[in-house]
Amino acid sequence: DVKVTQSSRYLVKRTGEKVFLECVQDMDHENMFWYRQDPGLGLRLIYFSYDVKMKEKGDIPEGYSVSREKKERFSLILESASTNQTSMYLCASSFGGGTNYEQYFGPGTRLTVT
C-alpha cells in the first residue's frame, strides 16, 4: 500500500514563528502536493513538485515556501506564521507516468497559530 506520512497530526505555533511541515512518501512517486483544507473553502493547492528540486506554485502560495531535496520528501515552510494560516494541511503524492493520476494523501496536520 502507498503510504504518505506527515510529521505531526497536531501542531500549535505562535504568530511569527517559522514552521516546518514534513511529508514523506514510500512509493517512489514523482509528484508531490501540499494542500490546505478549510471549512466552506474546500481543498486548495498551495504548491506542488513534479521532480526533485522542482516546484510550482499552486492557487494560494503566498506566505509559504517548499523544499524537495529528495524524491520521497516534500517540506512545506511557513516563513512567519500568521493566524490566518490556521488550517488542516494535507500532503499528497502521485505517480508521474501513464494516465493513472490518483493522489494518495497523508493523514493531515492540523495547525493552530495563536
Add this chain to the structure above:
Amino acid sequence: DAKTTQPPSMDCAEGRAANLPCNHSTISGNEYVYWYRQIHSQGPQYIIHGLKNNETNEMASLIITEDRKSSTLILPHATLRDTAVYYCIFQSVYSGGGADGLTFGKGTHLIIQP
C-alpha cells in the same frame, strides 16, 4: 471548468449496497471520472476512477452511463467505517503527468446507519 453535481447527503443501512450518484453533463471526452472519500479528520482517500467503461476494484464499483453524463459509485456491502464525504471529480488524461491539483466540490455525506 467541468462541474459535478452530487446530493449533499445520503443514508444507507449497514450491510446494504450504497449507490452514490454524480452528474457531470459537461465532461469532455478526455476526462476521467475519479472518486475520493474523506473520513472525518483524515486525509482524502482515492477510491476508483474510469473513463467510459465500468470499473471494479476491492473497494467499489463505478458505473458510467453510455453518454458519460453521469456515474454511480457503488459500495457493495456498506459498513459503519464507510461513513464519509464522497467526492466525484474530473481529471484530464492530458493533465501534465498527473501534476494537477485536485478541486473537490461539496461532495455527498454518506451516513451508514447500524
